[in-house]
Amino acid sequence: MSQRIPVTELTPDFRGRAEEALADGQLRNNFRVAMDSLMTKRANAFPDADEREGLRELGNRIKAGALSRLPDLLEQLEQKLTENGVKVHWAETVEEANNLVHGIIEARKGSQVVKGKSMVSEEMEMNDYLAERGIECLESDMGEYIVQLDNEKPSHIIMPAIHKNARQVSKLFHDKLGEPETEDVNQLIRIGRRTLRRKFMEADVGVSGVNFAVAETGTLLLVENEGNGRMSTTAPPVHIAVTGIEKVVPNLRDVVPLVSLLTRSALGQPITTYVNLISGPRKPDELDGPEEVHLVLLDNGRTGAFADAQMRQTLNCIRCGACMNHCPVYTRVGGHTYGEVYPGPIGKIITPHMAGLDKVPDHPSASSLCGACGDVCPVKIPIPELLQRLRQENVKDPEQPQQVKGGGAKYSRTERWIWRGWQMLNTRPALYRSFLWAATRFRVLAPKKAGPWTENHSAPVPARRSLHDLAARHLDQNGGRPS
Amino acid sequence: MSQLFYDAAPNATRVSPERGPERHYPEKPEAVTLFGTCVVDLFLPEAGLDAIRLLEREGVRVHFPQEQSCCGQPAWTSGYRDEAKAVARAQLDILDRSGLPVVVPSGSCAGMFRHHYRVLFADEPDMLKRVEALAERTFELTEFLLKVCRVQLADRGAPSRIALHTSCSARREMNTHLHARELLQQLEGVERVDHDHESECCGFGGTFSVRMPEVSGAMVKDKTRSLMDSGAVEMVTADGGCLMNINGSLEKQKESFRGRHLASFLWERINGASAGEVA
Numbered sequence: 021m022s023q024r025i026p027v028t029e030l031t032p033d034f035r036g037r038a039e040e041a042l043a044d045g046q047l048r049n050n051f052r053v054a055m056d057s058l059m060t061k062r063a064n065a066f067p068d069a070d071e072r073e074g075l076r077e078l079g080n081r082i083k084a085g086a087l088s089r090l091p092d093l094l095e096q097l098e099q100k101l102t103e104n105g106v107k108v109h110w111a112e113t114v115e116e117a118n119n120l121v122h123g124i125i126e127a128r129k130g131s132q133v134v135k136g137k138s139m140v141s142e143e144m145e146m147n148d149y150l151a152e153r154g155i156e157c158l159e160s161d162m163g164e165y166i167v168q169l170d171n172e173k174p175s176h177i178i179m180p181a182i183h184k185n186a187r188q189v190s191k192l193f194h195d196k197l198g199e200p201e202t203e204d205v206n207q208l209i210r211i212g213r214r215t216l217r218r219k220f221m222e223a224d225v226g227v228s229g230v231n232f233a234v235a236e237t238g239t240l241l242l243v244e245n246e247g248n249g250r251m252s253t254t255a256p257p258v259h260i261a262v263t264g265i266e267k268v269v270p271n272l273r274d275v276v277p278l279v280s281l282l283t284r285s286a287l288g289q290p291i292t293t294y295v296n297l298i299s300g301p302r303k304p305d306e307l308d309g310p311e312e313v314h315l316v317l318l319d320n321g322r323t324g325a326f327a328d329a330q331m332r333q334t335l336n337c338i339r340c341g342a343c344m345n346h347c348p349v350y351t352r353v354g355g356h357t358y359g360e361v362y363p364g365p366i367g368k369i370i371t372p373h374m375a376g377l378d379k380v381p382d383h384p385s386a387s388s389l390c391g392a393c394g395d396v397c398p399v400k401i402p403i404p405e406l407l408q409r410l411r412q413e414n415v416k417d418p419e420q421p422q423q424v425k426g427g428g429a430k431y432s433r434t435e436r437w438i439w440r441g442w443q444m445l446n447t448r449p450a451l452y453r454s455f456l457w458a459a460t461r462f463r464v465l466a467p468k469k470a471g472p473w474t475e476n477h478s479a480p481v482p483a484r485r486s487l488h489d490l491a492a493r494h495l496d497q498n499g500g501r502p503s
Numbered sequence: 504m505s506q507l508f509y510d511a512a513p514n515a516t517r518v519s520p521e522r523g524p525e526r527h528y529p530e531k532p533e534a535v536t537l538f539g540t541c542v543v544d545l546f547l548p549e550a551g552l553d554a555i556r557l558l559e560r561e562g563v564r565v566h567f568p569q570e571q572s573c574c575g576q577p578a579w580t581s582g583y584r585d586e587a588k589a590v591a592r593a594q595l596d597i598l599d600r601s602g603l604p605v606v607v608p609s610g611s612c613a614g615m616f617r618h619h620y621r622v623l624f625a626d627e628p629d630m631l632k633r634v635e636a637l638a639e640r641t642f643e644l645t646e647f648l649l650k651v652c653r654v655q656l657a658d659r660g661a662p663s664r665i666a667l668h669t670s671c672s673a674r675r676e677m678n679t680h681l682h683a684r685e686l687l688q689q690l691e692g693v694e695r696v697d698h699d700h701e702s703e704c705c706g707f708g709g710t711f712s713v714r715m716p717e718v719s720g721a722m723v724k725d726k727t728r729s730l731m732d733s734g735a736v737e738m739v740t741a742d743g744g745c746l747m748n749i750n751g752s753l754e755k756q757k758e759s760f761r762g763r764h765l766a767s768f769l770w771e772r773i774n775g776a777s778a779g780e781v782a
Contacts, residue, residue, distance in 0.1 A: 035715065038717050038718050386718065388704045388711045389708055390708065439586040443589050446541075456545065475716045476723060480751065483545065488544060490552045494555060495567060
């Protein structure tokens with residue numbers, strides 16, 4: 021198949037993309053139905069609220085504890101993995117990471133790569149990088165396979181092709197693979213599997229992500245439901261795992277509650293069909309497994325988030341996707357609207373550290389701060405609080421030193437003066453009351469158009485009398501006594 | 504397009520009764536301060552007045568300091584911390600003068616006092632003590648009526664069927680999303696019906712509604728559609744912001760369905776007639 025995967029051509033700004041997505045009834049229905057189903061599944065997976073809250077608290081403590089000694093744990097992880105025969109590589113940027121991966125493949129004279137689902141490899145745009153160097157990189161996760169086939173990007177971190185329904189997938193398979201059209205999901209899965217099976221056997225290198233890297237034992241844990249992760253990490257002679265530095269946890273026992281939180285929050289499963297614990301290449305007396313195992317640990321802005329005590333909480337994320345499943349904005353606009361690798365609430369707080377806030381200046385505002393995301397986050401990332409913080413960083417004076425990469429992109433002198441005026445109005449009681457008096461007296465003069473507000477609402481008309489006025493009269497009449 | 508959403512699991516986001524530890528409530532005080540909120544002040548003053556009447560009916564004297572303005576939330580959620588803090592400080596000064604319990608007829612402004620002032624003043628230890636004290640004595644109207652006044656409502660209205668919209672702040676910050684339900688349950692002639700995606704945000708989000716009008720507009724359209732499809736004749740809510748958003752959208756869509764503030768609804772039900780706007 022063609023390996024050049026163009027970046028989906030997108031309208032340049034969030035609002036424009038949102039408008040397009042909102043006008044697409046099919047897309048909106050696909051998301052609404054899928055997200056409703058995922059919310060129900062999660063709710064059913066946590067029937068006991070006390071148990072759920074206890075587990076979330078524990079998950080938060082494990083991740084926060086691990087992050088508090090991140091440098092030590094990473095060193096320990098490297099040491100243990102090396103002892104186990106895994107080669108550890110460090111990459112500060114995606115360019116470095118891609119270079120490392122390419123180098124490993126080249127050393128084996130590899131030309132075919134099969135990949136298990138990995139969001140970090142999406143971050144790296146590894147497929148494109150390798151394709152440009154003549155290496156075919158095939159996605160083996162069903163959802164990833166579908167979006168790759170359609171030259172798209174994932175629209176959800178757990179379910180990459182969730183924006184498509186069975187009919188759309190059927191048409192895609194028909195157009196690209198010449199398969200007969202069918203809306204039978206099992207049949208569609210069978211078509212994908214047939215192609216992928218052969219590729220697993222032919223591949224020179226398997227690439228995967230990592231869900232948790234255990235420092236104590238040097239174990240890479242990978243959860244999945246399709247078996248493609250196990251195939252990608254065991255069938256080819258070389259396995260390259262790529263992951264972010266925040267995935268390290270101290271001990272194997274920490275993984276138990278985290279996996280439970282992950283699988284229940286993501287798909288409502290008690291546990292995934294496959295749980296892979298990878299602890300090194302094939303040993304001399306073993307019959308199968310890869311000859312080489314590599315781990316590429318990627319920073320890509322994570323240390324920037326790490327350096328800020330509040331923003332560090334972003335790195336708690338275990339990539340379950342529950343925040344997007346419960347987000348009323350994501351549900352309506354879908355993942356592609358965000359225009360970045362990580363969509364939804366988690367994407368809004370993590371992307372600024374990777375790409376810079378100036379690259380995604382509208383993201384922090386694309387939230388009603390309803391709080392659903394923070395409510396369901398299995399590791400208790402206070403997402404609304406962090407969005408609020410990013411809004412502050414967004415409007416900072418760009419001339420001043422910035423605390424978040426690309427801060428100050430939304431700075432506007434005019435807006436700053438408007439808020440100064442608002443402050444004056446609300447801190448000077450006489451002024452505020454004069455404003456109330458004028459607004460209520462001249463209510464008929466209220467403008468019929470009030471900027472974007474009147475796109476969705478009738479023009480707001482002040483009441484005849486303010487509450488200040490009504491309350492003063494009322495309390496005067498009865499002398500402040502209860503009536 | 505809205506009919507598309509009706510294939511969906513209708514109550515995937517149904518109100519969940521399990522929300523953290525119950526707040527400890529004091530005995531009913533002799534007097535309280537009503538913090539009117541800027542939205543109620545200018546656009547829904549009758550709701551504020553009805554809140555005063557409901558409190559007075561419980562034998563509670565109500566103070567309304569004329570110096571009060573806004574809790575500071577609009578600037579805070581827009582990223583203007585200094586401006587929000589200045590306004591917050593002004594309200595603290597006013598509310599601390601009497602030190603009375605503060606009753607707020609809007610979940611999000613009550614949430615501002617109870618949760619966000621802590622963050623605003625995190626770098627000022629002296630202020631933090633005052634902020635903590637304010638948080639402790641701030642109550643959303645429905646929780647004050649139900650939990651502190653232990654109100655008993657005798658319904659004198661005609662049979663009616665209504666939908667209840669609970670704000671995200673009531674649900675997630677104030678933990679008061681079930682209090683309005685309990686109050687409505689006391690009204691014999693009132694049947695409360697569920698609506699589709701009841702616990703989902705109405706799309707207001709303060710400045711979100713003007714910064715992202717496309718997305719916000721889609722959210723409020725879905726909300727109004729599900730309210731109208733619920734079989735209710737009207738909607739009640741204890742949050743001024745949501746109410747302005749939902750009613751503004753209904754009016755723009757030229758629908759006759761409307762929402763009302765819970766305070767006005769309750770006052771009318773127990774008096775058998777509309778309290779109306781005092782002109």
